[in-house]
Amino acid sequence: MAKSRETFNKKEKEKQRQKKKQEKVDKKEARKSNTDKSTDFEDMIAYVDEFGNITSTPPDPTKKKMEVDPDSINVTVPKDSEMANSPEEARKGRVTFFNESKGYGFIKDSQTGESLFVHINKCLDEIRESDQVTYETERTPKGLSAVDVKLIK
Template sequence: MARAQETFGKKEREKKRLKKREEKAKKKEQRKASGDQDSMFVYVDENGHLVDTPPDPSKKVKVDAESIVLGIPKKEESDEVIDPVRKGRVEFFNDSKGYGFIKDTETQEKFFVHVQGCLEEIKENNMVQFELERGMKGMNAVRVKKV
């Protein structure tokens, strides 16, 4: 049976670990001997700051737990109807690969367009109408036709 090898590095790590444990025990004994337990407490004042003095009971505010709302408030429906059809200009279109980008005239955002999402054949600098649909990497222009 082979004996466990104890290298110099292992011995040094063990010594450090034991020394650290002893120092921790000494500090614990010093705290117990001094009897200064009040310095270990930290309080939160009425402004939310950490202080070493206990809070003033006269400034205590009672909070009704029932009035606290958990979660996200319901989204209110707006009266205005957003037109799903957008207008834009074809910034780039590669016929051989079948994709390109359309820049929205209102928001100046660029959207990816694939040849499968086109109702008509488009070329660069054409003004087009399109709708948006969520794709794998962001919003895609679909149902694209010339204006």
């Protein structure tokens, strides 16, 4: 007599597979029968009260404090090149490093603290390290550079 090729383990795995398949079909039918979408959207809406807390009730229009003019809201940010080329007053700073033999150095802005490159060709006066200067900025391929550098006397 020949043994059955189906073992106990194979039978159990097949039963589990059939059970999962039936559960999947049952879930699909339950979703189809429960198609009450009108309450689902209402449940998803959340409101923010005047203190910044999330609530399920809409805000009270009588508590509205002020009217905002939508034209006064600036959505864009000016690019660095626009800021650098805009006509502005001369910026002030101090020369932190200057190599006289090579003709370049760096100026530290007194307001922002950023360091800007400066070349001798862009200087109107002769400058040295630790001099107080006024300058304007210019966009270069490597970033902002100081131009029209004048010594403060």
